[in-house]
Amino acid sequence: MPSPTYEERIKAYEGRAAAVAGVGKDPVNEPMIRHWCEAMGDTNPAYAGRHAMAPPTMLQAWTMGGLSGHTGRSEAYDELFALLDGAGYTSVVATDCEQEYLRPLRPGDEITFDALIESVSGRKTTKLGTGHFITTRMDVRAGGELAGTHRFRILKYAPAQGKPKEQPSPTDRSNPKNRSNPKNSRPRPVINRDNAGFWEGVARHQLLIQRCCGCGALRFPWLPGCNACGCLEWDTVEASGDGTVYSYVVMHHPPFPAFDPPYAVGLVELSEGVRMVSNVVGVPYDKVRIGMPVRLEFQRYDEELELPVFRPGETGESGEGGGG
Structure with missing residues (x-):
């Protein structure tokens, strides 16, 4: 039986656990919420007081292990990194994260989590160099109930060597290279279920602003809920321009x-x-x-x-x- 190829070996890590039965080092608590809100300049009253909720974007903060790390960490992630290091992909950069919120977290909630390696891309060439995108999904629970999902994506890459080749001017649309070469095209926006309506409006030459159906507050960029009153119902108004x-x-x-x-x-x-x-x-x-x-x-x-x-x-x- 032939030995697995390099691509087959790294793909074999998809679906493997990166952390099992992890436990948050601290329960959800008022001081951490206060520090977060002060750093972000967020004065929403929903985040203040003993019965407040934690800002949803703090989801990952309750799972972080600090300098001493966590117990329950799987060896799979370290093995994958070692494999990529051995192939010359020794640098790493975070590229993006996505979060989904299913229930609010409140002071006193005990946090547990599991994480897995959701995907390992094929070899990709970027401005930084050639490498692989690795996406890890973490399911965060409060009292055993799923509270949210955090996806974190990194690029493990070999830095590009030498001076990049001179590119045709990206403003010269008469040059066919600018129309056909994906390296000369604008990065595409990330479209998800929370902002799809905004981009549908752009396609119709409309700039749409969300309006809360609870308190009437306008908000931009688009969010799944109102950051003034917490209402999840909304409609849109078209900006005058x-x-x-x-x-x-x-x-x-x-x-x-x-x-x-x-x-x-x-x-x-x-x-x-x-x-x-x-x-x-x-x-x-x-x-x-x-x-x-x-x-x-x-x-x-x-x-x-x-x-x-x-x-x-x-x-x-x-x-x-x-x-x-």
């Missing part, structure tokens, strides 16, 4: 093939009162100013991707360059 630059940054580094730095990224306050991050286009990056009136438009980047961006309004300074 008028706004002002509340704050902005000018991106110089790192250079990605799909972008042409320097360019301005603005935090735009819409006339409805919510704020969103987007590119400020149609004006040199060094002419963007706080308080500048801007107007929504939808800009197409390739055959599949169209994004909301903002262009200076009638009273803003006009010009070319530096845009999205």
Whole structure:
């Protein structure tokens, strides 16, 4: 019987346990909730007091082992890392995480968890280098009841060597390489069940804002529940498209093939009162100013991707360059 290939060996780790019957080092407690809220600047009254709930995004915090780690850790994760290290994929970077909340956590809840290696990708080439994406899923329980799921994805990779090859200008859409080469295309937004309606609106050239059916508060970005009153029911209102630059940054580094730095990224306050991050286009990056009136438009980047961006309004300074 032939020996398994390298790809077969790493794929064999899919579905194996990464942690079994882990126990949170502390029950859900008021001091940790308070420290978290102070760090985040979150003053929601739902998170204060003995009978408060913990902010849902603290889900992973209750499972962290600190410097001394946890008991119940499986050897599978270490074995997989050793295998990848041996193949030359010695660097690691976190790429993203996803969380799903099923019930609130409250002071006194005892936390337990199990984790497994959900997927190991095939070999992928990225700007950082070539490697494999590893996704771990953790099921978090309170009193034995599933409270939420945390998915964490990393890239285990071999750093790219040497100077990257010169890329055609990503703003030159007449160059066929920019249309056909995926390395020169914009990164795609992550679309999930919580924000799918927003992107459906973008496809119709509508900028949709969530509105709570309980207290009427508008919110952006989209969330599964109201951060003012906790209501889970919502509808949408269409933004007028008028706004002002509340704050902005000018991106110089790192250079990605799909972008042409320097360019301005603005935090735009819409006339409805919510704020969103987007590119400020149609004006040199060094002419963007706080308080500048801007107007929504939808800009197409390739055959599949169209994004909301903002262009200076009638009273803003006009010009070319530096845009999205």
